[in-house]
Amino acid sequence: MSKLTPAPGQTVGPFFGYALPFAKDNELATPGSAGSIRLHGTVADGAGDPIPDAILEIWQPAADGTIVAETGSLVRDGYTFTGWGRASTGATGRYTFTTVNPGATRRGVAPFIAVVVFARGLTNRLFTRAYLPDDDDALAADPLLASLPGDRRSTLIATREPDGGLRWDVRLQGDGETVFLDFDGGALAGGRDVSGERA
Amino acid sequence: MTNPRQNTQQEMSAEIQAIASGYRDSVAAGGAVLTQPSLDYAPYRSSILRHPTKNLHHADPETIELFSPAFGHQDVSPLEADLTIVHHGEPQGERIKVAGKVLDGDGRPVAGQLVEIWQANAAGRYIHKRDQHPAPIDPNFTGVGRCITGSDGSYAFTTIKPGAYPWKNHLNAWRPAHIHFSLFGNEFTQRIITQMYFPGDQLFPLDPIYQSIVDQDARDRLVATYNHDLTSPEWSLGYNWDIVLTGSKRTWTENEALGEDGEHHE
Numbered sequence: 178m179s180k181l182t183p184a185p186g187q188t189v190g191p192f193f194g195y196a197l198p199f200a201k202d203n204e205l206a207t208p209g210s211a212g213s214i215r216l217h218g219t220v221a222d223g224a225g226d227p228i229p230d231a232i233l234e235i236w237q238p239a240a241d242g243t244i245v246a247e248t249g250s251l252v253r254d255g256y257t258f259t260g261w262g263r264a265s266t267g268a269t270g271r272y273t274f275t276t277v278n279p280g281a282t283r284r285g286v287a288p289f290i291a292v293v294v295f296a297r298g299l300t301n302r303l304f305t306r307a308y309l310p311d312d313d314d315a316l317a318a319d320p321l322l323a324s325l326p327g328d329r330r331s332t333l334i335a336t337r338e339p340d341g342g343l344r345w346d347v348r349l350q351g352d353g354e355t356v357f358l359d360f361d362g363g364a365l366a367g368g369r370d371v372s373g374e375r376a
Numbered sequence: 377m378t379n380p381r382q383n384t385q386q387e388m389s390a391e392i393q394a395i396a397s398g399y400r401d402s403v404a405a406g407g408a409v410l411t412q413p414s415l416d417y418a419p420y421r422s423s424i425l426r427h428p429t430k431n432l433h434h435a436d437p438e439t440i441e442l443f444s445p446a447f448g449h450q451d452v453s454p455l456e457a458d459l460t461i462v463h464h465g466e467p468q469g470e471r472i473k474v475a476g477k478v479l480d481g482d483g484r485p486v487a488g489q490l491v492e493i494w495q496a497n498a499a500g501r502y503i504h505k506r507d508q509h510p511a512p513i514d515p516n517f518t519g520v521g522r523c524i525t526g527s528d529g530s531y532a533f534t535t536i537k538p539g540a541y542p543w544k545n546h547l548n549a550w551r552p553a554h555i556h557f558s559l560f561g562n563e564f565t566q567r568i569i570t571q572m573y574f575p576g577d578q579l580f581p582l583d584p585i586y587q588s589i590v591d592q593d594a595r596d597r598l599v600a601t602y603n604h605d606l607t608s609p610e611w612s613l614g615y616n617w618d619i620v621l622t623g624s625k626r627t628w629t630e631n632e633a634l635g636e637d638g639e640h641h642e
Contacts, residue, residue, distance in 0.1 A: 181620045184597045185412045185589045188420075190556060195560065196494030223425035224604045236564050238440055241529050248448035251490075251522075261445030282439040284537040290456050291440050293563070293567050296423030300413040300588045302569060303432075306609040319434050329430075349426050359432035360565040 186301035191230055193295075194265065198232075201253045201266035205276040206233070212240055215333070215342035216290070216307070217273040220266050223350030225268045225269020231296035233347070235274060235307075238288070242280030247292075252268075278309060278343075285322050287315035287322070288332075294347060294357075302359040307345040308334045321358075379568030383546040391419045393588045399590040411594045417585035421545050430593060439562045442626040446523060447490040457523040459493075459535040467517035469498025472610040474572070474600065476531035478525050480561055481623030485529030492558040493533060495519045500553075509542055534612065537574070545584060552579035552586060559619060566621040573599045574615070588625050 220231040223258050238244050239258050250259040264272040279288045289308040293340075308316060316322055332341040332355045335345035348355050383391075395417070399526050415427040460467055479488040496502045496519060503518050512613060520637035541551045553570040561567065573586065580586055580595075589595045597620070606614020 180623065181479065182411055182619050183481050183484055183622045184568070184570055184596075185570045185594050186597070187556075187588075188423075188585060190568050190571075191604075192502040192507060193494065193556070193638075194506075195502075195504050195518070196556070199493065223429075223484065226425075228426065233568070236440060244440055244443050246446045248446045249450045250445060250447065251451035259441075259445060269536070272592055279440075289440075291564050293564075295569055298420070298424075299428070300415055300420065300423055300585070301416055302567060303428070304565065304567075321433075321438075325433065329433075331636070343538060344427035350429055354428055354430055356433050357428050358435040360435060360437050360625065362434075368514070 179223065181349065182274065188297060189232060189295040190299050191297045193227055193232060194230075198265050199263075201362065203262050203272075203274045204253060204348075205237075205258065205262045205274060207255050208275045211275045211366065213275050214278060215273060215340070216276055216345065217271065218344055218346040219270045220272060220294070220296070220347040221270060222347070227266070227268075228298075228349070229266055229268050230267045231265065231270070231272070231294060231299075231347075233266075233272050233295075234261065234293045235290050236261045236291040236293075237276065237279040238282055240277045242282045242288070244282065280313055281312075281315065285315055285318065287312060287319040290331050292347075294349075296349070299349065302351075304360065305347070305355055305357050306333050309342070310334050311336050311341070324331055325356060329354075332356050382544075385546060385548050387418055389582060392581070392584060394564065395419070396587070396590060402458035403591075407542045408414075409593075409618055410589075410591050413588040416591055417588040417590075418583065419545075420588050420636075421584075423588070423589075427459075437565045437625045442558070444489065444566070445490075445562055447553060447560070448488065449524060452490065452522045452524050454523070456521055457531075457533050459517070459519060459521045459533065462518050464515040465516040466515050467497065467518075468558075469539075471534070473532060473534050473535050473606050473608065473612050473614045474617060475530070475606055475614070476557065476600075476616050476618040477529040477622065478619050478620050479529055480558060480563075480566060484562070484624070485526055485527070486559075486561050486566075486621065487527045487529055489560045489562070490558075491525060491531045491560075493522050493555050495535065495537075495538040496541050496557040498536050498539050500541040500543070502638050511539070540579060542589070549584075550582070551578055552577040552583050557619065559621065561621040563624060563626055565625060568621060570619075571598060572617050575599055575602055608634045
């Protein structure tokens with residue numbers, strides 16, 4: 178099998194607002210429907226300022242842990258769970274999704290929502306995860322979380338709110354910088370300093 | 377926000393060249409070839425506070441990350457691949473066809489997946505309300521298209537060649553003409569948004585966004601090729617651009633590897 182070199186990413190730029198958003202893009206579930214929850218938070222930069230021109234996508238299992246293969250995310254019928262959604266941040270850097278709690282894909286594994294972040298000023302997409310906070314044993318057994326120091330680990334775990342919703346903030350840089358993931362190995366990820374220094 | 381004196385293009389180009397030279401020296405000394413843009417690339421000023429300072433954390437993709445959301449013809453009308461028929465009249469500018477294939481890093485076609493594009497009009501103006509560039513809006517051009525790839529990973533758009541676009545990164549900053557592309561793969565880890573450029577653009581060496589990809593071969597992967605076979609007589613000029621996503625991390629079943637048309641892609 179041939180191995181090809183992937184094309185580089187580029188910033189989403191400032192003008193995606195008329196192209197990428199669509200009606201009900203952030204409604205994986207209909208607000209108010211049984212089992213629906215709000216997942217929301219703020220995207221902030223290295224100065225702690227909100228980023229008003231970021232766009233997030235989430236991809237998750239259904240409530241029973243099934244990974245669905247349903248089309249219809251772009252033209253939602255209000256009933257079919259497609260597992261995928263998109264939300265732009267507003268003027269205050271806030272994003273909101275309506276979704277369901279993802280189920281565990283296998284017994285005992287920690288459920289999480291896969292997230293990809295795009296923004297003006299961000300030269301390439303960033304992958305991360307938002308874990309549900311509820312199952313301490315499953316979180317403790319999670320290989321990714323176990324590989325992180327405690328202060329960084331917490332950036333990947335959402336907070337359960339009194340109304341059952343989830344709060345999860347994204348910090349691109351600085352105090353509480355979110356852990357972003359490299360699935361492909363350093364040279365493909367672009368995270369390394371181009372001066373050749375290695376952290 | 378403070379507004380210090382803007383850098384000139386000459387100062388910006390010196391910054392770009394210093395980083396490029398450092399990278400070439402690093403590769404010559406056996407350093408890694410960087411095939412993706414640098415997240416920390418100060419010449420692109422907006423990146424300064426928006427890049428992670430900690431290394432990306434290596435993770436083995438699990439469960440949901442090994443699959444991709446599904447899109448289909450409920451989601452996208454075939455008419456959305458033609459950006460020139462959205463309004464009553466013909467848009468201004470040079471009509472072009474952009475076509476190619478989406479492949480994963482193992483060379484498999486990415487079939488039945490969503491491709492989204494957006495771009496400026498022929499005068500270099502985006503329809504976006506925050507674009508203040510005093511070039512004319514074209515009432516017959518919005519600049520947004522979508523399509524679903526064929527079983528062989530193919531896509532094709534009919535559109536207008538976008539114009540170069542001025543921005544405020546530094547004094548007299550101009551973006552080379554480009555089309556934004558948003559792509560999904562067979563797995564979530566292959567998701568990417570990038571930009572396609574046109575061959576021979578004189579703005580390439582001056583542009584910090586394009587140059588944030590410090591490797592020349594990597595940058596070249598974003599440049600389409602003029603292809604006369606894609607050109608239609610007395611109608612439109614043709615450009616080819618094939619897009620390779622990252623490699624697969626999932627163990628494929630035989631049916632998946634065979635593809636919809638029964639052709640063996642491995």
